[in-house]
Amino acid sequence: MNDINKNSPIPLYYQLEEYIKGLIEIGEFNPGDALPPEREFAEKYQISRMTVRQAFTDLVNEGYLYRIQGKGTFVAERKIEHPLQVLTSFTEDMKARGLVPGSILMHFRKIPATIQLAEQLGIAENAPVYDIKRIRLADGVPMAIESTYLSAELTKGLTEEIVTESSLYEYIEEQLKLTIDRAVQTIESSVAGIAEAEILHISVGAPVMLIQNRSFQKDGVPVEFVKSIYRADRYKFSIEIKRDKTYR
Numbered sequence: 001m002n003d004i005n006k007n008s009p010i011p012l013y014y015q016l017e018e019y020i021k022g023l024i025e026i027g028e029f030n031p032g033d034a035l036p037p038e039r040e041f042a043e044k045y046q047i048s049r050m051t052v053r054q055a056f057t058d059l060v061n062e063g064y065l066y067r068i069q070g071k072g073t074f075v076a077e078r079k080i081e082h083p084l085q086v087l088t089s090f091t092e093d094m095k096a097r098g099l100v101p102g103s104i105l106m107h108f109r110k111i112p113a114t115i116q117l118a119e120q121l122g123i124a125e126n127a128p129v130y131d132i133k134r135i136r137l138a139d140g141v142p143m144a145i146e147s148t149y150l151s152a153e154l155t156k157g158l159t160e161e162i163v164t165e166s167s168l169y170e171y172i173e174e175q176l177k178l179t180i181d182r183a184v185q186t187i188e189s190s191v192a193g194i195a196e197a198e199i200l201h202i203s204v205g206a207p208v209m210l211i212q213n214r215s216f217q218k219d220g221v222p223v224e225f226v227k228s229i230y231r232a233d234r235y236k237f238s239i240e241i242k243r244d245k246t247y248r
Contacts, residue, residue: 102137128152
């Protein structure tokens with residue numbers, strides 16, 4: 001697309017959105033680049049600044065752009081896509097995409113299981129549980145706040161050093177010889193509070209994804225329960241689905 005077609009039934013703001021997306025795709029604009037001011041787009045295509053502002057706003061909401069007050073509008077980093085059909089750890093997921101995974105440990109402690117944790121982990125109330133909270137990084141950029149809970153009886157020997165220096169899934173499967181077979185995951189949309197915004201380097205009120213993951217062994221015994229807050233501007237999930245003819 002080289003121009004805005006004012007005779008097209010397609011709204012002008014949408015045409016401009018697609019044009020800017022195309023420039024990003026071909027590398028004309030790269031992550032971190034500043035876009036020309038709204039005025040320049042309006043003058044170049046002889047459209048109103050309100051139309052340009054609508055296009056910019058939509059692209060910000062879709063995660064293609066971001067704004068810095070007083071400085072302008074910039075191209076956002078590409079989102080990391082995670083397929084929901086495959087069960088992987090954060091470390092495995094980042095490595096598969098050529099990114100360097102990292103973590104900042106916020107706490108590692110042993111706590112008595114609450115009623116909710118006991119239910120999620122299939123253990124007795126007040127049974128010992130490892131409570132691990134980490135900031136998950138990709139190439140040094142905060143991507144998520146992750147709280148992991150494991151039965152201390154099932155994962156005996158787990159230490160802060162293991163959590164800090166290696167993949168938790170590797171320890172569970174290779175050292176403890178437990179097989180993680182499947183998981184049930186829920187995803188909800190929310191907005192960042194003050195604490196989440198500070199940790200994830202985003203604005204208060206920015207969109208985030210609340211994810212709960214409960215993984216199981218083949219015999220149905222729960223292995224872990226994880227609650228995460230992911231940046232919606234840097235992460236997206238994809239799933240392949242098939243049409244079920246029984247609903248016809």
